[in-house]
Every structure is written in structure tokens, then in C-alpha cells.
Amino acid sequence: MANRPTHRRAFLQQTTLVLTGAACFSADFVRAEEKSAMLRVGMMTDMHYADKNPAGTRYYRETLAKLADASENLADAKLDFLVELGDFIDAADSVETERRYLKTIAKPFAEICDDRHYVLGNHCVDTLTKAEFLGGVGQEKSYYSSDRGEMHFVVLDACFKSDGTPYGRKNFVWTDANIPPEELEWLKSDLQGTKKKTIIFAHQRLDNEGNHAVKNSPAVRKILQEAGNVWAVFQGHSHANDYREVAGIHYCTMRAMVEKSGLANSGFALLEIDPHGTLKINGFRDQADYQWS
Template sequence: MTRPRSRDLIQDWTPSRRRLLGLSALGAATVPFGIGAGPAGAVEPLRFGVIADCQYADVDTAGTRHYRESVHKLREAVAAFNDADLDFALHLGDFVDRFAESFADVVPTFEKLRMSKFHVLGNHDFQMPLGELLETLRMPAPYHHFRRNGWRFVVVDTNDISLYANPKGSEKYELARAMLDRLTAEGAVNAQTWNGAVGEEQLAWLRRVLDGARSRGERVVLNSHHPIYPKNVHNTWNDDELVDLVTSYDNVVAWFNGHNHHGNYGFAGGKHFVTFHGMVELDTNAYATVRVLEDRFEIDGYGREPDRIVPFGRPATELAATAG
């Protein structure tokens, strides 16, 4: 089938009145960048939820992956996000592990979120043709972007050039085969069949989006399934190219991703690269909420996901993981 192209989806949002949750003295003192005021003038920070690698399947546990338990972990995260009255929630790919029917067990739970919700495509999600997958996850396109409170959130498709997301013999499949062969010959650690790359058409689109955000004075968070930094076996195939691109924009703040279930963090070119822990791992949960303040993110981790203070332009401080 023909692979759908991305639409330049932009969703503008006017903040509704939300209850104030744990505002710091700094946040309460001023109206910071990325924060709106409610009808009575109260300061309301932008807050959103992040889940990575739910990776559900109705199969027995294998090694450290508790596939069947992910549906219960997802239910817990959804309840926590709803209680927190967040602005939106984001799943960073690999919503299921295998079988097209697996989506029927987790999509209804995710749809119970009482907020805007977004998916990023992961390698395990390709259990059906792309068009059906986008419809199942209610995604407008494999890559798109949306706005909240002066921030631009960009959904990047790192499966664009890959062996699993494109029909055999297609142009993108052959390009993926050639790219993987080259990386394998070079001994690259990320020369893995379950990784992919961002293609030239999407790269051109991404530059336009980042240029547009910069011209509007918007700060940017990019979101993908595969990491790009630091070097890791899980990284997208053209990770160096992507790092060079995002670090060349002064309005880019962070790149969020999943795929590496053990989590990771890097800081380069003044940008944060945060890999969130995979929900499917072990018998403990992993998800997070992110609060956007004038000069930092505050990541509140649940279960195996650590808390982080993420100051803009300086390395993050990781705190101990908590039970939430």
C-alpha cells in the first residue's frame, strides 16, 4: 500500500482552568514561559504525562518483560494522569509487542484519558498496514506536530526508513537494507534490524517545522520512539545527523523517546535527551508526569522512572525513582 505522508497538523489550545498541583515558590511568584493564567489570574503550569513501551501482548512473561501485566500497568497510569488533571498525555511507541488483536486490549484503556492523547509509532506497533495502524491509534499521520502554551511538540517517525515498516521491495525498504548493510560493515552498535531512520522527506519537513517554531518564538520538544543520543545499541540509524540538526536550533529544548527499556539520559549542545523506562519491564510500573516551568522541566517519575530536574541549557539532576 502507499505510505501516507505526514500532515502539518497543528493543534492550537486555549488553557482551561485546572487545579494547581504543587507549584514551587518560583512558579507561584511569576508567570513563566510556557504557562498560562486561569480566569482568576492563577498561575497554571503546563503539565503532561509520558508513557514508553507499554508493549502489551497476551503472552507469558519472557525474561524481564511482563507482557500480559502491561494492561494493568497502563490502567494505573491512566488513573494517575486523570487524577492529576493533565493537559495531554503521550505514549512514546511500542504500544503492543505483537499481534494486531493486542490493540483491542489496550486502546480502550488509553481512550479513558480525560485529556488530549498522542501516540508515537514504535517498531513493535507495525502489526498491520500503516493506514490501519494510524486509524487504530487515531493518529493523523506518522509524524506531525501540535502546540500547547507557546511550546511546539513534534512527533517524529524514526521507523520511516526501516525493514519492518515498509513492504519488501519498496523504495524505502531497499534504502533501509542499504543503510543497515553500511552500518553493519562499519561496526556501528545501532546496526540492528529493530532500529530505523528518519528519511530525507521527513528531515526536510522537520527543518520547516523547527524554522516555523523559531520564527514564532516557540520552544520545542521532539518526541520519537528511538533515541538519538547518547550512543546506544537502540539508536536510530542516522542518529548523528539528527543530533546535528536539533542542536543547531536554539529553541529546541529536549528530545524525548522510549525503545531502550532501561532508560537513559544525555546532554549535548545545550539539549536534553531523555529516554523513558519501558512500562513492560519487570513487575513494577514506569511512567511520568512533566511540569513545564519558566526555566526547567520537573519530571515526576512513578515506579522505576526516576524524578529529574531538567534546567534549560544545563544538565539534568536525576533523583531516586519512587513509587509515585
């Protein structure tokens, strides 16, 4: 395929070297070793799919082609699971139209990996309710946790108004994003209940304050820091690559897929997790690469 990203080639070359070096071990040993240690997670965010004309730097219809490109590039990775970090769809003028947007983008996304996780973004529930969006993608809850091998993963939902009312049907202002007391208590208890290294997935930013941040992000960070087992937070919402470390926790803001025209201006990633050593983000197209030990 034309314009294939160079770091994809590097990933395949590295994989070849690993397999060559492991040739002296039995196939069963290699498979068991990979299963117990390395996890591979596909990540993308702010896809904003909609069947409507571009607005500013957002090219809504092109998300389908960009998603097809992501699917092709992640096909060889043997993903353990796939995460969409919010704003899967863009706002529509009717529930019927919004359901059509969701159905259209959900099908090719589901074909990438059987195990999928959707973080709620403000645009996901601009026209739909949370129940309608979650029903459309086959996900039971908007915030929850699960274990994969030696790792613990948490999906958060900050689509609540300051008074605790959940977003839905255009009842909110996008800058009023909050994690309500009930979810904070759940998060604190969940993190205290595991000794596994933990990764958090969120839509609105947790590493700072401002329009793109969760309004009570200091309270959330306090819980993450006191838990002592949170390794990294992956988030979207502000559309550009960004990274900062706060109190020993890596906060990585991912590049939006919807921004600008053309495949070269897309963004998605393969996250490789070695629970004993490193987190490595292999960025594709305009998504930045990172590695943390």
C-alpha cells in the first residue's frame, strides 16, 4: 500500500528478529511466553465519524478510509484487545441519523478485533443517550475494569455534568466534564483491590486543568497517585499528540483520527506492554511514538 508508515516496517522487522531468535525454543514455549508476558493493544481516538461535509480541520467522512488503513496496519499485530478513546461518532441532527452513523462505523471497527472497548466521549452522547450508544456497540457499562494477564485495565467515564447528571440529548456544555462521587469511590476501591500494574483509559484529559480536562481532575489524580500501581493514562479529546509525567504516572494524549484530510494525517497506535519492564507506543501516520520503562 502506498505511503505505508516507516515505523510499521520497523515493527515487522523487529518481530522477525524476535521470532528468529526464538527459533531454538519449541513453538508451544514461545506461544506460552508471549501469552504470559507481552500484551498488544490497538488504540485510536476521536474518529468523529459522520456522513457530513468537512468543518474546519475535521474531515468526518474520511474516517472510514482512515479506519480501513488502521485495520490493515494492525492486522499482523495479533491484538489482545482494541480501545477507542471516545468521540467515536460526531453529532447528528436526529437520533435516527446518529444511529445510522454509529452502525456504519461500528461494523468495520468490530472487524479489527473481537475484544473491543469504547470510552464515552462527549460527541458519542450529544444526540444519543449513554444507553443508546452502549447498546449500539454492544458494551454493558460506561466505566469498568478488567484484568489481562499481569495487568489491570480501567475504563473511565467523565461524561457527567457538575451536578452528576449524565450527558445525553444535548443537555450539557462540553467543558463541564466530571467524574461523579460514585465513580470516584468505585475507582478508589477498584485500584485498592488489585496489586497488578494498572493502565487507565479516558476521553477527557486527566493530566491538567482547562477546557479539555475533567473539571475534578485533581481529585482523580490524587486517587491514581495514592493507589501506587497506576502506570499510565491514555486519553484523547484535545486531538493533538501530547505527553506529560505527573507524580510518576505517564499521561499520553493521543492524536485524533478525524483531523485533516488524507491517510497521512490519520493517527492510531499499537501499544505493546511488557508487565516486567516497558510500555511502548508504536504510532502510525501522525501518531507519536513513545517508550517508557
